[in-house]
Amino acid sequence: MSTASVPVGAAALVRRRPPPAVRRQRFLVAVANHSLLIAAAIMFLAPFAFIVLTALMTNDQALSSHLWPHPFRWRNFSDVFHQAPLLRWTLNTMIYSVVATIGVVVSSVPVAYALARLRWRGRNLAFMVVLIALMLPPQVTVVPLYVMWSKLHPFGFHFIGTLWPLIIPNWLGDAFSIFLLRQFFLTIPEEYLDAARVDGCGELRILTTVVLRMAKPAIAAVALFSFLYTFNDFFLPLLYVGENPSHWVLSIGLSEFRSLRQVQWNLTMAATLLVMAPAIVLFFLAQRAFIEGVTLTGVKG
Amino acid sequence: MPYWLILPVLATVGAILGYPLYWLFKLSFERYGLFELIQHKGVGVGWANFGSVIHDPVFWHTLARTVIFTAANVGLTMVLGTLIALLLVQVSSVIRVLLTTGLVLVWAMPPVVAVQVWLWMTNFENGVVNYILTKLHVGDYMQHDWYASTFSMLALVTALIVWGAIPFVVVTVYAGLSQVPGELVEAAEIDGARPWRVFKDVTVPILKPIFLILTSLSIIWDFGVFTQPFLLIGQSRIDTSNYVMGTYLYEQGYFFHDFGRGAAISILMLLMVALLSVFYVRKMVRFDEVR
Numbered sequence: 077m078s079t080a081s082v083p084v085g086a087a088a089l090v091r092r093r094p095p096p097a098v099r100r101q102r103f104l105v106a107v108a109n110h111s112l113l114i115a116a117a118i119m120f121l122a123p124f125a126f127i128v129l130t131a132l133m134t135n136d137q138a139l140s141s142h143l144w145p146h147p148f149r150w151r152n153f154s155d156v157f158h159q160a161p162l163l164r165w166t167l168n169t170m171i172y173s174v175v176a177t178i179g180v181v182v183s184s185v186p187v188a189y190a191l192a193r194l195r196w197r198g199r200n201l202a203f204m205v206v207l208i209a210l211m212l213p214p215q216v217t218v219v220p221l222y223v224m225w226s227k228l229h230p231f232g233f234h235f236i237g238t239l240w241p242l243i244i245p246n247w248l249g250d251a252f253s254i255f256l257l258r259q260f261f262l263t264i265p266e267e268y269l270d271a272a273r274v275d276g277c278g279e280l281r282i283l284t285t286v287v288l289r290m291a292k293p294a295i296a297a298v299a300l301f302s303f304l305y306t307f308n309d310f311f312l313p314l315l316y317v318g319e320n321p322s323h324w325v326l327s328i329g330l331s332e333f334r335s336l337r338q339v340q341w342n343l344t345m346a347a348t349l350l351v352m353a354p355a356i357v358l359f360f361l362a363q364r365a366f367i368e369g370v371t372l373t374g375v376k377g
Numbered sequence: 378m379p380y381w382l383i384l385p386v387l388a389t390v391g392a393i394l395g396y397p398l399y400w401l402f403k404l405s406f407e408r409y410g411l412f413e414l415i416q417h418k419g420v421g422v423g424w425a426n427f428g429s430v431i432h433d434p435v436f437w438h439t440l441a442r443t444v445i446f447t448a449a450n451v452g453l454t455m456v457l458g459t460l461i462a463l464l465l466v467q468v469s470s471v472i473r474v475l476l477t478t479g480l481v482l483v484w485a486m487p488p489v490v491a492v493q494v495w496l497w498m499t500n501f502e503n504g505v506v507n508y509i510l511t512k513l514h515v516g517d518y519m520q521h522d523w524y525a526s527t528f529s530m531l532a533l534v535t536a537l538i539v540w541g542a543i544p545f546v547v548v549t550v551y552a553g554l555s556q557v558p559g560e561l562v563e564a565a566e567i568d569g570a571r572p573w574r575v576f577k578d579v580t581v582p583i584l585k586p587i588f589l590i591l592t593s594l595s596i597i598w599d600f601g602v603f604t605q606p607f608l609l610i611g612q613s614r615i616d617t618s619n620y621v622m623g624t625y626l627y628e629q630g631y632f633f634h635d636f637g638r639g640a641a642i643s644i645l646m647l648l649m650v651a652l653l654s655v656f657y658v659r660k661m662v663r664f665d666e667v668r
Contacts, residue, residue, distance in 0.1 A: 117475045117479050124486075311603050345494075
């Protein structure tokens with residue numbers, strides 16, 4: 077509705093101040109809305125504030141009921157590096173997350189494309205299988221996979237205790253990523269693909285030139301999901317490298333940190349902040365692409 | 378039709394599902410403990426693994442507990458997440474930025490980190506939750522041990538999971554709300570619809586695909602959740618009285634090195650998740666046909 081077409085009388089009607097009763101009610105509703113969300117904001121921000129404050133306290137203070145650090149102890153952050161092999165853990169985590177994320181993207185894109193845009197016998201069945209794989213709790217396939225990796229042992233592949241069992245499966249596609257990408261690929265208008273076909277492009281060229289370029293936000297979203305998932309992953313690393321501290325990733329290291337040095341909350345929280353930092357930075361940088369990807373794949377799905 | 382483009386699909390389907398599932402079934406009919414793991418050869422035992430699981434009262438208690446636990450988690454996550462997303466549209470930008478920052482911080486917080494923070498906040502000696510509750514005169518919570526009873530322990534786990542899952546729901550629903558055509562909402566309001574009516578009859582139908590995906594993903598994730606209960610309850614406190622499916626499977630399969638039994642539990646879990654989400658999957662596939 078364009079404002080130009082509204083008759084003058086109607087515009088005046090719209091502009092008129094609503095009666096006091098209505099205004100008071102609107103004001104009360106706004107106050108209620110704001111206080112609810114301020115409470116919610118506190119719920120979400122407070123734990124983070126506690127982490128930061130405790131990370132700056134001395135050990136004695138962290139055990140007291142004071143909430144404000146006095147004096148500020150910035151040394152906690154460097155102490156963490158002396159007390160735990162944080163760099164080693166970070167390196168392991170980065171190897172796992174980065175290599176696995178590249179694998180997820182490289183392997184999931186062609187699969188999603190074939191499921192979304194190519195017509196072939198058994199396509200619906202294959203999609204159903206991907207959906208079932210999506211439904212599987214990760215713990216379910218983990219038992220047979222663990223046994224499978226251990227079976228490779230006599231052939232000279234000593235995979236248990238290394239990061240390989242965590243990385244390799246990601247190079248064979250990831251159900252969640254395939255699902256998101258497929259939903260996105262479905263929204264690309266057929267005309268673009270037909271135009272490329274008329275110009276003599278093969279399906280692979282179409283995928284690498286047309287589709288990949290249009291699907292950047294979705295691919296960014298998938299890469300971010302995958303990076304965060306592997307960065308935060310606790311269950312699989314615990315299973316495969318839990319007994320081999322030189323291959324520990326940050327998530328395991330952090331959960332062991334408390335027991336490693338009897339509970340020193342200030343150092344634990346400082347380590348926590350250091351672990352969170354990369355994820356937070358990445359998140360704020362890539363939030364837009366992330367949300368765009370989620371929306372596009374979600375709404376049109 | 379270039380069939381080699383489909384090849385990755387078939388390889389993937391085989392790799393992520395076919396092979397592990399084949400092994401899972403094979404394993405569930407074998408005795409496969411530490412000894413067999415070293416020998417690389419299981420001993421066939423027929424249905425014994427399933428029998429022992431099904432006749433184990435712990436399994437049924439765990440199942441009932443997990444169903445209630447999942448329903449509470451998913452329900453609270455969806456309702457609170459949607460509510461916050463709806464309110465987010467209504468408030469001033471200062472609050473919106475503040476809350477979004479909080480949501481992103483929580484979203485980016487690894488579960489392991491979140492657990493550490495919650496453990497610290499609920500610590501009975503110097504936990505800040507006890508301190509604040511006492512200061513607010515809710516009651517005397519000094520030295521209150523939140524891990525003393527199973528219910529309060531699992532309620533904490535639920536609070537932790539919901540708290541961590543809300544950001545994803547809020548951001549997705551909030552982004553979805555921007556897709557609801559303003560004219561439809563306006564038209565409904567002119568026809569005299571109250572806010573609840575507008576939400577029920579305009580917003581929900583348009584956002585239905587989003588709600589379906591979010592709910593089904595939440596069910597799948599929460600039914601098998603492991604990290605939060607395992608770490609918050611803690612290995613020393615985990616026992617038959619506070620098992621949920623994730624921790625039950627881990628303890629039975631890995632901790633006791635009984636992989637055959639673990640496989641049997643896995644298959645039963647898979648069947649249950651499939652039953653729970655078959656409705657949603659059918660909806661999703663049908664969506665696809667309508668388009």
